[in-house]
Amino acid sequence: MKLGIATVCLSGTLDDKLAAVAAAGFDGVEIFENDLVVSPWSPKGIRDRCADLGLTIDLYQPFRDFEAVPPDVLAANLRRAEHKFDVMAELGADTMLVCSSVSRDAVDDDDLAAEQLHLLADRAAERGIRIAYEALAWGRFVNTYDHSWRIVRRADHPALGLCLDSFHVLSRGSDPAGIRVIPGEKLFFLQLADAPRLRMDVLQWSRHHRLFPGQGAFDLPEFVRLVLGTGYAGPLSLEVFNDVFRQADPNRTAVDALRSLLVLREEVGLGDLPAAPPLDGYAFAEVVSRDAEETVAALGFRRTGDDVWRQGGAALRLRAGDDTRIATVGVVSTSPDDSRRRAESLLARPLPGGAVAAPDGTALAFEAGLPPVVEDGLLTGIDHVSLSAPFDDVDQTALFYRAVLGLRPEPEAEFAAPFGLVRSRSAIDAGGRVRVAHNVAMLRRGDWAPAVPDPQHIAFTTPDALAAADAMRAAGAKLLEIGDNYYDDLDARLAPPRLDDLRASSILYDRDDDGEYLHFYTHILGGRVFFEIVQRIGGYAGYGAVNSPVRMAAHRRLRLGAVPS
Ligand SMILES: O=C(O)c1ccc(O)c(O)c1
Numbered sequence: 251m252k253l254g255i256a257t258v259c260l261s262g263t264l265d266d267k268l269a270a271v272a273a274a275g276f277d278g279v280e281i282f283e284n285d286l287v288v289s290p291w292s293p294k295g296i297r298d299r300c301a302d303l304g305l306t307i308d309l310y311q312p313f314r315d316f317e318a319v320p321p322d323v324l325a326a327n328l329r330r331a332e333h334k335f336d337v338m339a340e341l342g343a344d345t346m347l348v349c350s351s352v353s354r355d356a357v358d359d360d361d362l363a364a365e366q367l368h369l370l371a372d373r374a375a376e377r378g379i380r381i382a383y384e385a386l387a388w389g390r391f392v393n394t395y396d397h398s399w400r401i402v403r404r405a406d407h408p409a410l411g412l413c414l415d416s417f418h419v420l421s422r423g424s425d426p427a428g429i430r431v432i433p434g435e436k437l438f439f440l441q442l443a444d445a446p447r448l449r450m451d452v453l454q455w456s457r458h459h460r461l462f463p464g465q466g467a468f469d470l471p472e473f474v475r476l477v478l479g480t481g482y483a484g485p486l487s488l489e490v491f492n493d494v495f496r497q498a499d500p501n502r503t504a505v506d507a508l509r510s511l512l513v514l515r516e517e518v519g520l521g522d523l524p525a526a527p528p529l530d531g532y533a534f535a536e537v538v539s540r541d542a543e544e545t546v547a548a549l550g551f552r553r554t555g556d557d558v559w560r561q562g563g564a565a566l567r568l569r570a571g572d573d574t575r576i577a578t579v580g581v582v583s584t585s586p587d588d589s590r591r592r593a594e595s596l597l598a599r600p601l602p603g604g605a606v607a608a609p610d611g612t613a614l615a616f617e618a619g620l621p622p623v624v625e626d627g628l629l630t631g632i633d634h635v636s637l638s639a640p641f642d643d644v645d646q647t648a649l650f651y652r653a654v655l656g657l658r659p660e661p662e663a664e665f666a667a668p669f670g671l672v673r674s675r676s677a678i679d680a681g682g683r684v685r686v687a688h689n690v691a692m693l694r695r696g697d698w699a700p701a702v703p704d705p706q707h708i709a710f711t712t713p714d715a716l717a718a719a720d721a722m723r724a725a726g727a728k729l730l731e732i733g734d735n736y737y738d739d740l741d742a743r744l745a746p747p748r749l750d751d752l753r754a755s756s757i758l759y760d761r762d763d764d765g766e767y768l769h770f771y772t773h774i775l776g777g778r779v780f781f782e783i784v785q786r787i788g789g790y791a792g793y794g795a796v797n798s799p800v801r802m803a804a805h806r807r808l809r810l811g812a813v814p815s
């Protein structure tokens with residue numbers, strides 16, 4: 251099954267785009283007309299370039315506002331089409347996408363639309379070209395796939411078929427199950443795009459907010475299964491209009507795009523990715539910083555090797571450096587080799603020593619076993635790791651971790667922090683032992699907010715948060731102090747047991763139907779990394795997101811050097 255992408259997905263000019271598409275490893279492209287019109291290359295030149303890069307040209311698009319028009323407009327449209335057929339002949343493209351009309355010239359007449367598309371298909375067939383008719387979700391009269399199918403069926407021409415675009419079908423809430431009645435040979439092309447669930451004008455939604463599969467809210471595996479069930483054997487091709495991708499490095503976007511398609515192909519039971527081996531928790535996390543040792547020692551860790559610090563079942567590696575960050579996340583895999591092969595099949599860059607690079611720059615290491623448990627400590631292991639990525643990259647980054655590690659996404663949270671809204675998303679493995687979270691500012695504008703990357707943190711598990719906080723403070727740990735307003739509000743909302751103790755120890759608290767969550771934080775190291783200690787009681791599965799604004803405000807106060815009063 252060929253994998254393709256429309257040039258409109260990527261930033262730059264046609265030469266940038268084609269180079270990026272080929273380098274990522276796609277098989278083919280849809281040439282978007284505007285990219286060709288503005289290119290200095292002739293259509294023959296573009297054909298040669300694609301051939302040199304090993305890319306097929308699978309579609310020429312879009313041809314607009316053709317059908318159901320008065321005779322004079324039809325004549326002009328056919329003339330326009332003949333010109334495009336000339337271009338396609340030079341390009342070596344054999345399928346043209348015709349999208350449903352938005353023109354004022356069009357009338358609401360399916361017979362006329364079918365008759366005129368039949369005429370167009372006749373002209374196309376003479377040139378060895380096929381017409382793929384696509385219902386735009388905002389088409390004037392034809393805006394659902396079932397309507398476009400009725401017209402194609404009525405036109406009844408072998409050179410006329412359908413283009414199905416997941417966005418147009420799913421954005422309108424059409425039931426995709428009807429796809430099953432369309433014969434596969436009448437499906438000429440399949441375009442794939444995901445999108446976040448938004449309530450807005452469908453054209454704006456489509457032109458600005460489409461995402462690659464797996465990054466939005468649509469059920470693309472279900473959609474693709476239905477299409478493949480018809481016998482469709484053409485390319486799976488991405489068509490994503492997105493303001494961010496239009497500005498971002500096309501090489502990076504193309505890799506993220508292909509990864510999303512590889513994951514989707516696996517989700518529909520095709521392709522040959524090595525399955526994600528089950529995970530058995532965290533092996534270690536590696537932190538680069540100038541000054542972590544003192545903090546870590548006060549939390550109760552003991553140095554057990556050159557750079558290795560352990561406590562209970564938790565292991566840290568500390569490396570000295572100015573660029574404070576979580577450098578490596580080590581997970582325990584039941585088959586580290588398979589985990590690595592899967593990561594590399596999903597286009598992760600291999601690193602020396604067997605780890606791979608995630609798109610956010612973090613290394614992901616796969617270890618064969620859990621760290622040996624050293625003598626009892628306050629901590630029993632790593633509960634979760636919270637990484638950061640710029641808002642524009644977070645969807646791709648989160649998809650990478652999810653796909654490589656075989657994690658399941660958890661519900662997203664959004665909360666108001668001192669410098670704007672923050673979105674928190676996370677994913678968890680089947681065994682509930684590996685949780686990866688991403689917290690990102692949803693917008694960065696102006697220079698009032700501090701110009702620092704979003705912080706990252708490592709959360710350790712403890713069976714007794716109150717005892718741990720006391721012991722750590724006694725050992726000199728600098729823990730985040732939380733103000734009284736928080737505890738007064740907490741009392742009003744949840745009236746937790748031992749409120750006074752929580753208050754005295756600056757422990758945050760959350761509760762849901764499944765259980766309770768007690769957690770506290772260290773100060774921030776190097777402006778970037780901090781630690782959290784968490785106690786989960788019962789089946790609480792969240793991260794205390796409700797408390798994040800409190801934590802952020804307290805960290806902010808520390809950054810400013812303000813003394814709590
Ligand atoms: O936004 C558009 O105009 C447009 C054009 C071509 C497509 O295939 C499509 O899905 C949308």
Ligand SMILES: [Mg+2]
Nearest residue numbers: 384415441489
């Ligand atoms: Mg489309």
